[in-house]
Amino acid sequence: MQAYLNDCILSALDAMGGAPDGFSPEFEQPANPDHGDLSCNAAMQLARHFRKSPRVIADELAGHLSALPLDPKRVASVEVAGPGFLNFRFADAHLADQLKQIIDAGAAFGKTTSGTGKRALVEFVSANPTGPLTVGHGRNAVLGDTVANLLEWAGYEVDREYYFNDAGRQMRILGESVRARYMAHVNPDIPTKEIGEGEEVLTVPEPFPEDGYRGEYIDAIAGDLFETHGGDLDTADLDPFKKAAEKQIFADIEATLKRLGIHMDSFFNERTLYETNRVWEIIEAFREKNLAYDKDGAVWFKTTEFGKEADTVLVKSTGEPTYRLPDIGYHADKLERGYDLCIDIFGADHIATFPDVLDGIRSLGYDADKVDVVIYQFVTLIRSGEPVKMSTRKATYVTLDELMDEVGDDVTRYFFLMRSPNTHLEFDLDLAKEASDKNPVFYLQYAHARICSILRKAEETGLSREGRADLGLLDHPTEQALVKVMMDLPETIDRAAENREPHRLSNYLRDVAVAFTQFYGQCRIIGENDELAKARLQLADAARQVLANGLSVLGISAPERM
RNA sequence: GCCCUCGUAGCUCAGUGGAUAGAGCGUUGGUUUCCUAAACCAUGCGUCGCAGGUUCGAUUCCUGCCGAGGGCACCA
Numbered sequence: 001m002q003a004y005l006n007d008c009i010l011s012a013l014d015a016m017g018g019a020p021d022g023f024s025p026e027f028e029q030p031a032n033p034d035h036g037d038l039s040c041n042a043a044m045q046l047a048r049h050f051r052k053s054p055r056v057i058a059d060e061l062a063g064h065l066s067a068l069p070l071d072p073k074r075v076a077s078v079e080v081a082g083p084g085f086l087n088f089r090f091a092d093a094h095l096a097d098q099l100k101q102i103i104d105a106g107a108a109f110g111k112t113t114s115g116t117g118k119r120a121l122v123e124f125v126s127a128n129p130t131g132p133l134t135v136g137h138g139r140n141a142v143l144g145d146t147v148a149n150l151l152e153w154a155g156y157e158v159d160r161e162y163y164f165n166d167a168g169r170q171m172r173i174l175g176e177s178v179r180a181r182y183m184a185h186v187n188p189d190i191p192t193k194e195i196g197e198g199e200e201v202l203t204v205p206e207p208f209p210e211d212g213y214r215g216e217y218i219d220a221i222a223g224d225l226f227e228t229h230g231g232d233l234d235t236a237d238l239d240p241f242k243k244a245a246e247k248q249i250f251a252d253i254e255a256t257l258k259r260l261g262i263h264m265d266s267f268f269n270e271r272t273l274y275e276t277n278r279v280w281e282i283i284e285a286f287r288e289k290n291l292a293y294d295k296d297g298a299v300w301f302k303t304t305e306f307g308k309e310a311d312t313v314l315v316k317s318t319g320e321p322t323y324r325l326p327d328i329g330y331h332a333d334k335l336e337r338g339y340d341l342c343i344d345i346f347g348a349d350h351i352a353t354f355p356d357v358l359d360g361i362r363s364l365g366y367d368a369d370k371v372d373v374v375i376y377q378f379v380t381l382i383r384s385g386e387p388v389k390m391s392t393r394k395a396t397y398v399t400l401d402e403l404m405d406e407v408g409d410d411v412t413r414y415f416f417l418m419r420s421p422n423t424h425l426e427f428d429l430d431l432a433k434e435a436s437d438k439n440p441v442f443y444l445q446y447a448h449a450r451i452c453s454i455l456r457k458a459e460e461t462g463l464s465r466e467g468r469a470d471l472g473l474l475d476h477p478t479e480q481a482l483v484k485v486m487m488d489l490p491e492t493i494d495r496a497a498e499n500r501e502p503h504r505l506s507n508y509l510r511d512v513a514v515a516f517t518q519f520y521g522q523c524r525i526i527g528e529n530d531e532l533a534k535a536r537l538q539l540a541d542a543a544r545q546v547l548a549n550g551l552s553v554l555g556i557s558a559p560e561r562m
Numbered sequence: 563g564c565c566c567u568c569g570u571a572g573c574u575c576a577g578u579g580g581a582u583a584g585a586g587c588g589u590u591g592g593u594u595u596c597c598u599a600a601a602c603c604a605u606g607c608g609u610c611g612c613a614g615g616u617u618c619g620a621u622u623c624c625u626g627c628c629g630a631g632g633g634c635a636c637c638a
Contacts, residue, residue: 028578041580047618054618082581083619128638169637298636309564309634316636323638351566352633377567378632419575422567424631426574431587440586446600454597461597495578507576510585517601526597540597562600 002027002038004074005088009042012064016057020049029488036079036087037484043084054084061086095483096471102486102542110489110549115156115341115497121334122148124345125257125264126163129249130174131215133256133400136347139379139425141400142416142555143502144345145262147374149553150497150505156341160263163330165270166246173209174218175242179235180208181222186231221248256400259409261555273329279321282329283314285364306359323353328360335366343500344373351375374500376421382428398429407432407439410556414441417502417554440510444547445559447513450520451544452560458526458537465537473535478519482539485515486546493553502554509550516543 006025013019025042043058050057058080065078065086076091102109124144127137148158165171184190184205191206202214212218225233225244233240257264273279283299286292291302297317301324304311314325334342346354354373362368381388381398388398404412406429415432418440419425432439458465474480488508496504525536548558 026578026580028580030581031577031584032581035581039580041619044580044618085581165638296636300636313636318636320636322636327638348567348632350633350638353638375567380631423575424568428574431574442600443586446598450598450601457597503576507585514585520597521602524597562598 001074001090001094004071005038005040008065008068008070009040009061009086011068012061013042013046015064015067016050016060019046030085030087033481035081035085036077036089038088038090040086040088041084043080043086047084055080058084058086090484092472092475092480095480096474098487099471099474099483099539099542102483102546103538106545107549109545110493110553111153111155112490112494112497113155114494115151115154118156118340119338120148120151120156120158120341120343121161121337121339122151122158122343122345123161123163123268123334124148125253125262127253128164128168128170129166129246129253130170131213131249131397132217133253134397135381135400135403135427136379136397138260138400138403138412139376139416140345140347141257141260141262142413143374143376143421144343145260146413146417146502146554147343147345147497147500149555150493150500150502151341151343153493153553154497156497159265159339161266161268162264163268163270165326166242167271171242171246172238173211174213174245175238176207176209177212177214177218178222178225178245179238179241180205180212181219182225182233182241183207183235185222185226217249217252218245221245224248259401259404260413261409268330268333270326270330273326273333278329278333279325282325282332282360282364286314286360289363291363301356301360303356303359306355308356312356324356324360327353327357328364331357331361331371332364332366335361335370340370342371344371346373346375348375348377372500374421377424379425379427382426383430388429403429403432410441410445411439413555414439414506418506420501420503440506441556442562444509444513444551445557446562447516448544448547448551448558449560449562451516451540451547454525454540455537455544458533461526463526463530463533463537465534465541467534469534469538470531471535471538473532474539476519476523478515478522479536479539482512482515482519482543485511486542489546489550505550505553509547509554512543512546512550516540516547519543 005027009025010019013023023046025040026045027038027040030036030039043061044054046057047054062078062080070078072091073093074091075088075094077089079087079089081087105111122144124147125133125137125141127133133141145160148160152158192203193206193208194201194203195208195210195212196202204212204214221244225241254264283292286301291305292314293300293302298313299315300311301314302311312324313322315321331342344354358368358371361371400412407415411432415427416425455465474483489512492505492508496502519539523536525533525540527533528536551558
């Protein structure tokens with residue numbers, strides 16, 4: 001429709017002496033229904049060009065448009081309003097036609113082709129296996145998975161990847177923490193000590209590292225080791241403890257993700273980048289380009305070349321690379337795998353780190369424009385009106401599993417998706433628990449369940465929705481409003497995918513549910529004459545389909561009964 | 563000090579350079595012989611942080627200031 005009107009306006013402009021090169025009219029859906037179904041601001045844009053007031057230009061445009069003339073099956077009216085808007089009203093036949101298209105597309109309605117033929121990789125979660133996923137990881141996980149879903153609906157072929165490192169300092173401390181707990185299982189009389197200060201004081205076995213992991217899961221892993229091996233494990237060797245912890249924690253992480261409906265296509269271990277020598281090859285490449293040099297026993301990256309205030313370290317004097325080096329290698333690897341788009345989902349604390357990585361891969365000759373970073377702001381947990389400070393190591397956190405136990409899987413996903421990624425998310429636990437039945441997600445699901453109920457009841461009364469119906473009978477304002485909002489699903493998905501902003505879809509689905517509920521409140525289906533009932537049944541079924549499609553993109557269930 | 567994000571209704575937040583800035587929650591009142599009341603209808607709620615600039619037009623873009631959060635390690 002917009003393409004059609006675009007052409008019409010351009011030919012009208014030709015008749016008026018032509019528009020400037022490269023001009024294309026802008027369209028928008030007016031917020032106020034009195035302003036029609038689609039409005040165009042061409043007259044205002046061209047005020048300077050024609051040296052006339054927008055109002056006059058709009059009148060002339062409208063005149064030429066009616067002389068074309070406009071297809072009466074699509075456009076019912078065009079009028080000039082406000083400072084010079086051209087407001088178009090769609091013909092009823094057009095709406096019926098759109099509804100038919102929604103019905104025919106069915107479960108595929110909403111899919112677009114903007115990414116067709118392109119491959120995308122979404123990297124998310126990427127937590128090192130040092131503890132259970134927390135609420136903070138939850139936002140990352142749900143955001144990443146939903147962005148991936150959106151890209152799939154926009155036509156991309158999408159892979160989901162989890163990047164991790166099981167070799168660093170954190171993992172060593174993890175192993176030491178488990179080992180100390182294990183030693184206490186073997187010898188319950190082992191000397192203890194106190195670590196931490198104030199309210200955070202914890203009594204631990206003597207070998208427990210000062211900054212060790214305090215969570216109960218550590219002791220559970222140690223307990224399992226003791227049950228399996230008794231006291232036979234050699235505590236001089238840290239490796240078995242680290243391995244056992246990693247294995248168990250990864251299993252827990254995967255189980256949590258599965259509960260959220262998330263499946264990773266691949267796990268990428270940072271170690272690979274060392275085994276293939278890629279990181280050292282990158283350093284050599286940088287040296288050749290005069291972007292790396294030695295100083296104080298470390299290898300430095302000349303980030304000043306890219307406008308930074310200071311150079312940064314690539315390899316510490318201990319010989320251990322900083323995160324930058326493997327990250328550059330990892331992104332190079334992704335791009336070599338042929339992806340057209342690589343998306344990273346990062347918390348706001350990583351906001352300053354990725355420019356180095358992008359500069360790095362760009363200077364290696366890769367197309368850094370294919371990398372897109374989604375930054376989300378932190379989740380602030382509120383418990384009893386107080387913010388909860390979270391630390392994995394101190395075990396003052398709420399796990400994702402606990403959250404799902406409290407509020408349910410669908411609410412958890414929806415909560416993380418209902419706000420823009422770049423706003424701080426205030427998560428009031430008490431509110432989420434106590435008032436969970438007031439969560440908007442239920443409103444969407446309820447609308448879906450209600451339609452399913454109507455469809456069941458219609459079937460019982462022998463009313464069929466199969467076959468041809470006269471959709472032109474749907475002329476009630478609430479029916480037309482519903483069709484109009486349903487038509488927007490593909491564009492909403494496209495925009496949400498393009499901007500990596502799932503909340504656009506959450507908000508949209510609420511609009512659909514509202515439009516359906518208003519229709520439901522004013523129009524009956526069962527009990528009307530057969531022709532009208534059938535048309536309305538198909539309309540309701542289409543609304544059900546739109547809700548179901550949208551919810552599936554969000555990864556939220558669409559129940560048939562509630 | 564420098565960088566990033568945010569500042570919109572009592573609260574939590576939407577808002578594509580456009581017309582009278584929206585929704586949920588909360589407030590108050592009403593609605594059920596009727597396809598799900600987990601609902602609907604009505605109701606009030608605003609110096610869009612402040613000041614400039616660009617524009618026919620700015621909550622939206624630019625600059626400065628104020629405020630909140632995050633980041634500025636040989637941590638990730």
